[in-house]
Amino acid sequence: MEPSRWDYLLSTWRELDVPEGWRAEIVTDDAIMLGAPLEDAHCFIASRVCSELHQAISDDWGVYQALSIRLPLVGRLYVPDLVVMPEDVVLDRSQSPSPAEAAFLAVEIVSRSSMDTDRRKKLGGYACAEVPLYLLIDAWDGMGPSVSLHEQPSNGRYKHTSIVEFGEKIRLPEPFDLELDTSRFPGPDKWAS
Template sequence: MAERPAQVELSRWDYFLRTWQQLDVPDGWRAEIVDGNGVVLVAPPSDPHNYIAVRVARMLGRVMPDDWDAYQTLGIQVPSVERLYMPDLVVMPESVVLDPSRTPCPADEAELVVEIVSRSSKDTDRKAKLWGYAHGPVPLYLLVDAWDENGPSVTLYELPGNGRYNHATTVDFGEKITLPEPFGLDIDTSKFPGPDSWPA
């Protein structure tokens, strides 16, 4: 009688990660592990959302070194808290992106992540991902929030430590927000579309 092959016991995180890697995700959709309870699908972003992502990427392109890029469909993982996100933008060195042993890319290698809040992602981007990126730790988290209760705003979170960001700067749409070195860049938010421009 032939012996059965030994069953490999996967940790919960390895199981989630393998599931994420094997998913056949529809075009435009994203798969993430947001809350530690498994893989979720995120619907394609709206036109205003894409517009903001492209504008920010264009500004970043003016100051990034040649061996960095801003990606819109790059998965980054935070194994210590069993999270995997696909940020709206992430700046990552090409050496990490092109290393097949580091897929999905480790969050602690990111230079910056950008999330653009939509109606359906308010709590995820403002709370869950804020917590996850701080645990990365990702040094800079830029949150573009047209749905802020106090008016459309952009917040830069900096100095991650002990599972949280220890400094935050918020400006209203229309103002500039400064990314520190290694960027040394003023992000001009004057053309960011407010909530009236977003689909209902």
């Protein structure tokens, strides 16, 4: 039996020799994309969010950076900037890469090179995988730096979105029950040129 397109891409992804600091993702139907090492401002935001999330999660969950998650229904494999997932799922080698549907929250921090991917492609992919919450942190939003929380996935779309500007707080609902403070998020002037 001939392997499916998804199986072929996944096995190719597994065999890649990706340089340290780079990330390989399957974001489209027919390509594996390499992402460059992250900028300092990007890493700073990830650290701030990670710190706040750790205070709000259960002891048997983790906040993972650069954890590969699979979305086989749409033939994708993403490496979110942060993902909250049960520890037992992450440690289950039979499920590697971890299934997106086990995530409680996916976080993407938009870089200039990832605008379309994070804003459109991953938004739809996470909704199709029914990841309950998708947090998009976007210093490059044309209306000004913003944070969007997408909730209630259904039929490949999120039914509710809350948006705040950098500097404001955004509420993450249960199971987090957290007001995420964005006041220290660096705007575009703090990113590399």
